[in-house]
Amino acid sequence: MSEVHQGACFCGTVRIELTGDPETMGYCHCTSCRQWSGDPVHAYTIWQRDNVVVRAGAKSLATFQSSPDSLSHRQYCSKCGGHVMISHPELGIYDVFSGVSPGLKFVPTMHLNYAEAVLPMSDGLPKYKDFPFEFGGLRGSGVLMDE
Numbered sequence: 421m422s423e424v425h426q427g428a429c430f431c432g433t434v435r436i437e438l439t440g441d442p443e444t445m446g447y448c449h450c451t452s453c454r455q456w457s458g459d460p461v462h463a464y465t466i467w468q469r470d471n472v473v474v475r476a477g478a479k480s481l482a483t484f485q486s487s488p489d490s491l492s493h494r495q496y497c498s499k500c501g502g503h504v505m506i507s508h509p510e511l512g513i514y515d516v517f518s519g520v521s522p523g524l525k526f527v528p529t530m531h532l533n534y535a536e537a538v539l540p541m542s543d544g545l546p547k548y549k550d551f552p553f554e555f556g557g558l559r560g561s562g563v564l565m566d567e
């Protein structure tokens with residue numbers, strides 16, 4: 421049996437279940453993540469679609485797209501405004517905000533879009549200028565930056 425982690429929005433209306441392990445965890449420093457989260461860095465956990473299920477409050481799970489062809493469907497609770505996850509349907513993955521599932525230990529392995537960082541972090545982890553060559557269906561430059 422795979423381990424199951426529970427997740428919820430700030431008010432608890434939207435509840436999700438995460439099965440197994442995330443594909444990867446880390447930090448994204450891109451402007452879009454920073455502006456939507458309202459924080460200097462976004463701590464992400466990436467999951468295959470099949471491993472994420474909305475267990476309650478689906479009607480309160482609102483979605484925002486910055487443009488009709490955006491790859492990011494940002495999902496939040498319409499009652500409390502709490503961020504839940506970012507769906508990337510074309511890539512077949514969900515990016516679940518790390519704080520949504522307190523029982524899931526956050527173990528970051530890399531930094532993405534470090535060229536856009538406003539909060540430098542000296543943790544010894546690889547700092548990608550944009551993305552690794554292959555990342556969840558995306559193709560990046562693979563270029564690493566100094567801390």
Ligand SMILES: [Zn+2]
Pocket residue numbers: 429430431432433434497498499500501502
């Ligand atoms: Zn809520």
Ligand SMILES: [Zn+2]
Pocket residue numbers: 448449450451452453454462533
């Ligand atoms: Zn980002």
